[in-house]
Amino acid sequence: MKKLTTLLSAALVSATMTAGAYAQDTLALVISTLNNPFFVTMKEGAEKKAAELGYNLIVLDSQNDPAKELANVEDLNVRGAKVLLINPTDSDAVANAIRLANRASLPVLTLDRAANRGDVVSHIASDNVAGGKMAGDFIAGQIGDSARIIQLEGIAGTSAARERGAGFAQAVSEHNFQLLASQPADFDRTKGLNVMENLLTGNPNVQAVFAQNDEMALGALRALQAANKQDVLIVGFDGTEDGIKAVQGGRLAATIAQQPGEIGAIAIETADKILKGDTVADHIPVPLQVISK
Structure with a gap:
């Protein structure tokens, strides 16, 4: 009986640790719209890097609607996300979503489009x-x-x-x-x-x-x-x-x-650094190039 109790206790501790690790390993990417190939590629770049680094990535589509964007961020409170990566629908309107994340002590990274208000740890975009x-x-x-x-x-x-x-x-x-x-x-x-x-x-x-x-x-x-x-x-x-x-x-x-896939990947790498307690730059540029025939 004592052995059974010990096994049950060990299993309970293991389950608790697993649940805790899962919550810590969850990142959220809120995209302005997935009805645009550029942002689809950004999402794919983020997904690939998240899988590589061992993170669970939640991806939410705001459908170019600031109200939907706010609802998406509100939803993250019960999804266990530890960092918010957001590609704003609008640089002004996104402030409401970012302030919500700020109140929840959720670090925020903006991708491609900046936010005009709210506390953002880093902005990752092309020049x-x-x-x-x-x-x-x-x-x-x-x-x-x-x-x-x-x-x-x-x-x-x-x-x-x-x-x-x-x-x-x-x-x-x-x-x-x-x-x-x-x-x-x-x-x-x-x-x-x-x-x-x-x-x-x-x-x-x-x-x-x-x-x-x-x-x-x-x-x-x-x-x-x-x-x-x-x-x-x-x-x-x-x-x-x-x-x-x-x-x-x-x-x-x-x-x-631009390199949308690289923007998504760098965002995940930056979130990883934040969760590890490393210092990150407030603006991370991604190189551009002219493609012509």
């Missing part, structure tokens, strides 16, 4: 300002200064759209581009198509398009093809699989390639 400037410099190298340009902007209020636009504005000024129009298409392929169709009506003499992500670039491509304007140079941003294929096929001139 979007540099990327926007790279896009403009590439256009100048292909067409020359004073080129007639249309810009398709991302979701207003996101740091990515603001920073890419700021970098491109530097190139516009430096190369004396004629910016015919600059309008949001919300990082969406269908909206990129519709906005480009509308802008072409008043700007038929456009020479180049800078789209702040590949999805909008591919939408703009369809609009230009339908208008029989295959000579218009298009530059996207992100280096998604579809974007790179379009560059290789000669349909897009270039894409400013």
Whole structure:
């Protein structure tokens, strides 16, 4: 009987330790949307690194809705997550979700898009300002200064759209581009198509398009093809699989390639360091490159 009691006690201790370890080993990744190849690749990079380092990773899709984003973070209180990795739907609106995590003493890392308020341990992203400037410099190298340009902007209020636009504005000024129009298409392929169709009506003499992500670039491509304007140079941003294929096929001139999988992987590595008590940088840049044919 004594031996049985000892065995039961050992089993109970083992189960308790296992449950505790499981809770400590759980990370949460809240993604703005999984209806975008860029963020799917980011998720996959995070999942691969989490498996490699022995973490359980919860992935939640905010569906580009700040209210859903907040609900996702609220849900983490009962899911045992020890670090929150969040790719904001909006740099302002995400503050509510981050403050909720702050109150729960949950360390927060932001991915790709920054948060304008709330306590964040580290921001992991490409240098979007540099990327926007790279896009403009590439256009100048292909067409020359004073080129007639249309810009398709991302979701207003996101740091990515603001920073890419700021970098491109530097190139516009430096190369004396004629910016015919600059309008949001919300990082969406269908909206990129519709906005480009509308802008072409008043700007038929456009020479180049800078789209702040590949999805909008591919939408703009369809609009230009339908208008029989295959000579218009298009530059996207992100280096998604579809974007790179379009560059290789000669349909897009270039894409400013981020490494979304690397962003996800570095985020997991950073969370691992935090849980081990290591110091991490408040901003961790991920390199960019121009991909052209």
